[in-house]
Structures are given as structure tokens and as C-alpha cells.
Amino acid sequence: MMSQQVQLEQKRILQLVREGNPKAIASFFNHKLKTKGISARVAWQSNILLVTLEAEEIPDRQFTLAVIEKGLKRLRIPSLAGVEIIGHIQGRPQPSWRDRLQFDSSKLGIDLDSWLESGSSLDDAIVEFSPEEKTHREMEQPDRPVSPPIPExxxxxxxxxxxxxxxxxxxxxxxxxxxxxxxxxxxxxxxxxxxxxxxxxxxxxxxxxxxxxxxxxxxxxxxxxxxxxxxxxxxxxxxxxxxxxxxxxxxxxxxxxxxxxxxxxxxxxxxxxxxxxxxxxxxxxxxxxxxxxx
CATH class of the missing domain: 2.40.50.180 (CheA-289, Domain 4)
Known part of the structure; x- marks a missing residue:
């Protein structure tokens, strides 16, 4: 059974993702893309999310676009209007391909009450860890008491x-x-x-x-x-x-x-x-x- 510490960490990461934290979003993408040997870096330019992908070969365009679009639609980041995605071969500054996704859930015209209510349920988007990752994380912090979260x-x-x-x-x-x-x-x-x-x-x-x-x-x-x-x-x-x-x-x-x-x-x-x-x-x-x- 997943430890309480891991569950809390997963929920913390997902909360940061939904708040638009670029490091947390990159972590979420990297977990999904690692099976293809692809790594992601993320930054914001106004309300456009810039996603830079790198791999030893040209990053699989169809696969990465599907992962990114599906993940962002489920997470419903309120400030997100679109995504600029750039695929690179490692060590080459020139991009291999570039694509853009548009979203209707931009910060203009959103219903914040509905968004806040949706934040109460995170089970449908919990980041899953492999058995090896679970064991490693639990060994790193054996029986460590969980500090109460600082109110935000x-x-x-x-x-x-x-x-x-x-x-x-x-x-x-x-x-x-x-x-x-x-x-x-x-x-x-x-x-x-x-x-x-x-x-x-x-x-x-x-x-x-x-x-x-x-x-x-x-x-x-x-x-x-x-x-x-x-x-x-x-x-x-x-x-x-x-x-x-x-x-x-x-x-x-x-x-x-x-x-x-x-x-x-x-x-x-x-x-x-x-x-x-x-x-x-x-x-x-x-x-x-x-x-x-x-």
C-alpha cells in the first residue's frame, strides 16, 4: 500500500502543477515521457506554456503531443491559454519540429468558483510511481513524521x-x-x-x-x-x-x-x-x- 508520505507528496506535486508551477509541470511530463527517452523543460511566456523536449533521436511528435494535450486538459491549469512545443535532438540547438496547442480554459472568461471546487478531487490525476520508485522514496524517509502543511x-x-x-x-x-x-x-x-x-x-x-x-x-x-x-x-x-x-x-x-x-x-x-x-x-x-x- 502506498505510504501516507508518498500520497501527500503526489498531491503536493499535482497542486503545484494546477497552480502553473513550471518545475512541477515538467516533473509531471517527464514521468509520462520517460518511457520514450524524452525529457521536458517548461517555462511560461505570458499565459503560453513553453515546452522544450529533448531525446537522443527526434522526439516522437505524435506521442508527445497526445501526452501533453491529454494531461493539460485533465489538470485544467487556469492560467493556460496555449502550449508551444519544441522537439530537439540532444546537443543540437536547431529544433527538429515545433507545434502549438490552443486551449479554451484560458484565464479570461474562466469561472473561478468552479475551478476551486474541482481542486477538491485529485484522485483522477495522481502521479503514479513505479514499485522501485516507491521503495526508494520510502527508504529515504523511513517513518519520518509528516509536518502539518503551512496554510496558504x-x-x-x-x-x-x-x-x-x-x-x-x-x-x-x-x-x-x-x-x-x-x-x-x-x-x-x-x-x-x-x-x-x-x-x-x-x-x-x-x-x-x-x-x-x-x-x-x-x-x-x-x-x-x-x-x-x-x-x-x-x-x-x-x-x-x-x-x-x-x-x-x-x-x-x-x-x-x-x-x-x-x-x-x-x-x-x-x-x-x-x-x-x-x-x-x-x-x-x-x-x-x-x-x-x-
Whole structure:
């Protein structure tokens, strides 16, 4: 029977995979591809996953594409929009082939509530270890007590008009949208940071230029193209936060979150829950952002 330590390790790896951790994704692929003598390296370029494959001979294109596509569809990585796959012969810089896969489960338009619910069941995607690997891992850590996991919280990375990106709690996100300015109905005599209202699921959603609300400029350069909207909910109130860019969802330990007092301009302190030193990013305060639209 598989030890509790191995089960926990497998679930930890899968959780990292679903969060978009490139090392964990590479580990998952390598476990599946090793029977063909293929190794994988993984990196992110925006929301496109770059997968570099190497083998002594040209990597089996049909096999690797099937493994990667099937695995990623089952894992449902929220930030994933597509995959760029490059096959190499070991030691040769010139690629032997290149292919691209597109996915509908991109970060824009996903239902985060459904994604969070799906994370409660990992049994269908558990990484299986061979008997030799099981024995080796159990010998490495005989009867070692399992430390309780450090509590983590999920955050969405987003870009505002500051040097570093910011974080927004996933628990306060209903959906992420991409809209065009023509879909916004402007309302006269409103504060300048309120762009107007948008028809969201048959309801009127107030849209706020987050940069302008924080006193950091505005989204004027983006208003000619498309806008990223975070549909935020606090208690029974919903608000659309318009931002320059949305990034990946991450699970982070928030122990030691530093108070914003004295670290940022006084006008920003109310909008910030704290500063997460290990990432160099601020955690935004959804309650204050929503309450201060009047």
C-alpha cells in the first residue's frame, strides 16, 4: 500500500502543477515521457506554456503531443491559454519540429468558483510511481513524521501602475472577463475612476479603473483595444475592477504579511492589506476598494 508520505507528496506535486508551477509541470511530463527517452523543460511566456523536449533521436511528435494535450486538459491549469512545443535532438540547438496547442480554459472568461471546487478531487490525476520508485522514496524517509502543511491562500496576480505587480484574493473573485470599451455604458456626473456600467449576466456591473481609483494614473492607452475586468465580490456587493493585465493564480503563504503603513504613500495604505516580502508584491484590500467607490 502506498505510504501516507508518498500520497501527500503526489498531491503536493499535482497542486503545484494546477497552480502553473513550471518545475512541477515538467516533473509531471517527464514521468509520462520517460518511457520514450524524452525529457521536458517548461517555462511560461505570458499565459503560453513553453515546452522544450529533448531525446537522443527526434522526439516522437505524435506521442508527445497526445501526452501533453491529454494531461493539460485533465489538470485544467487556469492560467493556460496555449502550449508551444519544441522537439530537439540532444546537443543540437536547431529544433527538429515545433507545434502549438490552443486551449479554451484560458484565464479570461474562466469561472473561478468552479475551478476551486474541482481542486477538491485529485484522485483522477495522481502521479503514479513505479514499485522501485516507491521503495526508494520510502527508504529515504523511513517513518519520518509528516509536518502539518503551512496554510496558504490563493491570489490572482495583476498589473497596476506600480513597479511591481499586485495580488488580489481569489476568494473575492467571481469571474475574469475581457471586454471592449464599446460595451461600457458611460454614466454622467460620476467620479472619474468609474468608467460606467456593463451588462454582466443580465445585471448592471459598475466598472472601476483601478489605477485611477488608487491615484496611479489611468488606463487611457488600453481604452482603444480590450480591457481586463476582475469581477470582485465582497459579501453581497459586486464590482468590476479594470486592470492593465491579469497574470497567474498562485498559492502563497501569507505569514509575516507586512503592514503597509510607512511603506507606501498614505493615499494607498487604505487599499493595501499588506506587503508580501517573499514575492515583492502588495496584497490589495477588496473591502476598501469596493467601499470607496462612492
Amino acid at each position: 491562500e490563493k491570489f490572482l496576480g495583476l498589473q497596476i501602475a506600480m513597479e511591481n505587480a499586485a495580488l488580489f484574493p481569489v476568494e473575492n473573485i467571481q469571474e475574469i472577463l475581457q471586454i471592449i470599451p464599446a460595451q461600457i455604458l458611460a454614466i454622467p456626473d460620476m467620479p472619474e475612476f468609474i468608467l460606467g456600467i456593463y451588462n454582466w449576466r443580465g445585471e448592471m456591473l459598475w466598472l472601476v479603473d483601478l489605477d485611477r481609483q488608487l491615484g496611479l494614473g489611468d488606463l487611457q492607452d488600453s481604452l482603444e483595444t480590450s480591457l481586463n475586468v476582475i469581477v470582485a465580490k465582497i459579501q453581497n456587493r459586486v464590482l468590476g475592477l479594470v486592470v492593465k493585465r491579469v497574470d497567474e493564480i498562485e498559492s502563497l503563504v501569507t505569514e509575516g504579511l507586512q503592514s503597509p503603513v510607512g511603506l507606501f504613500a498614505p493615499r494607498l495604505e487604505h487599499f493595501i492589506s499588506g506587503y508580501l516580502q517573499q514575492t515583492g508584491r502588495i496584497v490589495l484590500n477588496p473591502q476598501t476598494i469596493l467601499n470607496r467607490i462612492n
